[in-house]
Amino acid sequence: MxxxxxxxxxxxxxxxxxxxxxxxxxxxxxxxxxxxxxxxxxxxxxxxxxxxxxxxxxxxxxxxxxxxxxxxxxxxxxxxxxxxxxxxxxxxxxxxxxxxxxxxxxxxxxxxxxxYEGSCCASIPIIRNLEEYYDNDLMTSLEGIFNGSTNFILTKMINESASYENVLKEAQDLGFAESDPTLDVEGIDARYKLCILLYHAFGLITNPDELFTLGITKINTFDIEFAQKNNYEIKLIARGKKVGDFIDATVLPTFVHQSSILAQTKNEYNAVILESAFSESQFLYGKGAGDKPTGSAVLSDISALGYGYRYEYKKASRTNNFALHEDFEMKVYVRFKDQHPNESDFIEVVEKYSGPDGNYWIGYVSRQKMKDAKWLEIPDLNVIALG
Amino acid sequence: MxxxxxxxxxxxxxxxxxxxxxxxxxxxxxxxxxxxxxxxxxxxxxxxxxxxxxxxxxxxxxxxxxxxxxxxxxxxxxxxxxxxxxxxxxxxxxxxxxxxxxxxxxxxxxxxxxxYEGSCCASIPIIRNLEEYYDNDLMTSLEGIFNGSTNFILTKMINESASYENVLKEAQDLGFAESDPTLDVEGIDARYKLCILLYHAFGLITNPDELFTLGITKINTFDIEFAQKNNYEIKLIARGKKVGDFIDATVLPTFVHQSSILAQTKNEYNAVILESAFSESQFLYGKGAGDKPTGSAVLSDISALGYGYRYEYKKASRTNNFALHEDFEMKVYVRFKDQHPNESDFIEVVEKYSGPDGNYWIGYVSRQKMKDAKWLEIPDLNVIALG
The missing domain is CATH 3.40.50.720 (NAD(P)-binding Rossmann-like Domain)
Structure with missing residues (x-):
């Protein structure tokens, strides 16, 4: 070659x-x-x-x-x-x-x-595994941490009780975050990767813009303290899940329990959890960004071309293809200062807290409704998914 | 089909x-x-x-x-x-x-x-990844926890300061260990897997008996306390490593630092870490035994046969094949009661401890010499690799 x-x-x-x-x-x-x-x-x-x-x-x-x-x-x-x-x-x-x-x-x-293995989670051979090893229609879900910069920031915020602004600055100084970090911190980079993986996992073609995405820029020390008190870490989780004939796919800051394997994925590392019918979950972990991890993925692709390898997109060639769907209920933590959403914006509010440093509600919302909800734009309001 | x-x-x-x-x-x-x-x-x-x-x-x-x-x-x-x-x-x-x-x-x-993906670490698609993704000659090492029963036992021993005998009994009651646990606890099961993986990773064909192996049966509460005091876990680590034109391959109980990713691999889980030139290490994790994980690997193999898949054993078809080699120095912890090895059995002894509950030496030994060493058979003597 x-x-x-x-x-x-x-x-x-x-x-x-x-x-x-x-x-x-x-x-x-x-x-x-x-x-x-x-x-x-x-x-x-x-x-x-x-x-x-x-x-x-x-x-x-x-x-x-x-x-x-x-x-x-x-x-x-x-x-x-x-x-x-x-x-x-x-x-x-x-x-x-x-x-x-x-x-x-x-x-x-x-x-x-x-x-294009290097496009998703760098050194983790996720596309190749979806193509070859999980080549059948039994995969039920795929989720993970697909962005190293935000994971570095979130790890620091939780471990050092540091503010978003300070940690972002540190990440930029260390070269872990771009000078314009928007693509990373707004979840857009993770969304590109999710978009690519949804095709290899489920045969779903979708426009990245269609995937419901929230970033990490509004997380504050109140949220961090809530996480610490409840033994959570906050992670930016990209997830695609089969629900009947539909795919439920989101990129959301999410509270995950400290004991969970995703919570153990710290700093600039990426991780992917795959689940399929008949199998226990499978966990892949490695550096998700950087020159060497990306180079190693590119190298493996070059090597594969040497024996005529191409993606067969087996899931896409099936007849029973899946459609993206938004009509799902989800559990969220909504933290705010003075102005709050209406209770009618929720399916149900199950917890309410108010205190000198902030207030939060925990409850169930319809994703469909939330997608265009005006209350998401309330200043000092932040949403983090639960569970 | x-x-x-x-x-x-x-x-x-x-x-x-x-x-x-x-x-x-x-x-x-x-x-x-x-x-x-x-x-x-x-x-x-x-x-x-x-x-x-x-x-x-x-x-x-x-x-x-x-x-x-x-x-x-x-x-x-x-x-x-x-x-x-x-x-x-x-x-x-x-x-x-x-x-x-x-x-x-x-x-x-x-x-x-x-x-035969199901033969090694059950649900972890390790053979397929070695064959396809790490198909070039740049892999430098492969190590991991390949046996779920012993990992379950070791996790319990460390976390609950329990004795080997009690935990083995519990594992047997729970169905995690066979009524004759010899293959597991003597490291023989892990050795079979290492033997298979050495071929797919490096093209090395070897008789399982040739791989230097120590089991976990002699670990006692003194060893456990030593581990706890030093922030170690004890893991049965199978490892194959390229050293020049040779492969260094062993299955050994090993002290690993609590912060390391292998230490995080608890209970019946298996893990594999792959390293190659130009890439950061890659970590795969999943249930290493059990009916569903094994079934899932078997299913993926059946599915692969549907499109004519076969292992190409790319590394074995190379001309510069590797030989197994034993002439390596290794750092060990040797714990004993009354009778101890001679200092001349060591290249160097760097630490000596004696106390009411037991004694240990830490030092460097030649694997070659240790392989047939009589002192390994001293009653109440146990060897655990360090680092």
């Missing part, structure tokens, strides 16, 4: 070195395409170009490895590569989640393989 | 029911072969026979699922099935580990597939 690689960040550089070491992966890097050709590089200048066509139009290159940030630019590269009969490896979750149907069609039409 | 199943224990019964529920797995049970045909069964009598040839000589049956205890009887069944061109699914670790080379040859010669 001859590889053309877009991007020469740490993943690209690591790939170069590890491919030199491996005897089993028969892949050679033909060229890197980079933005700034004038910047000094650690490798021979002849390996670099800033002209994408030098890779895309090069017939010697069989595989394009796309490692750039910009999802739209990545999509254009990937599309052209596939239309030119090249296989593609990508770790771009936004690009995959937003263009899934087109990417499926491009694979079919051009008879090429697109692999 | 038409299945012939040997054994109608809980796994066989569960398989029957789950195959009824699944639309995606196109497999039908043709017949069960059981020992006692007179025993009343929950299904139609016509589904049962006590004549193995009714399955093995039946041309309608494409797949034999072997779920019996007796490893030698299982091997005869599996061999004949494969020689008759049938694919085989088995969960019999002893049979696989002891007959690996013959089974490889039978697969090659008859062009059939033999799958």
């Amino acid at each position: 001859k590889l053309g690689i877009f991007g020469f960040g740490v993943v690209g550089q690591g790939l170069y070195h590890v491919l030199q070491q491996s005897n089993s992966i028969q892949a050679e890097i033909e060229k890197f395409c980079i933005k700034d050709i004038t910047k000094p590089r650690s490798l021979d200048k002849a390996l670099f170009t800033d002209d994408k066509n030098e890779l895309l139009h090069n017939d010697k290159i069989d595989v394009i490895v796309e490692l750039i940030d910009d999802a739209e630019a990545a999509f254009e590269i990937v599309k052209e590569a596939m239309n030119r009969g090249k296989h593609v490896v990508s770790a771009n979750k936004k690009m995959i989640a937003e263009h899934l149907e087109e990417l499926l069609e491009l694979q079919r039409k051009n008879k090429v393989s697109l692999l | 038409k299945l012939g199943i040997f054994g109608f224990g809980v796994v066989g019964q569960g398989l029957y029911h789950v195959l009824q529920q699944s639309n995606s797995i196109q497999a039908e049970i043709e017949k069960f072969c059981i020992k006692d045909i007179t025993k009343p069964r929950s299904l139609d009598k016509a589904l049962f026979t006590d004549d193995k040839n009714e399955l093995l000589h039946n041309d309608k049956i494409d797949v034999i699922v072997e779920l019996i205890d007796d490893a030698e009887a299982a091997f005869e069944i599996v061999k004949e099935a494969m020689n008759r061109g049938k694919h085989v699914v088995s969960a019999n670790k002893k049979m696989i580990a002891e007959h690996l080379e013959e089974l490889l040859e039978l697969q090659r010669k008859n062009k059939v597939s033999l799958l």
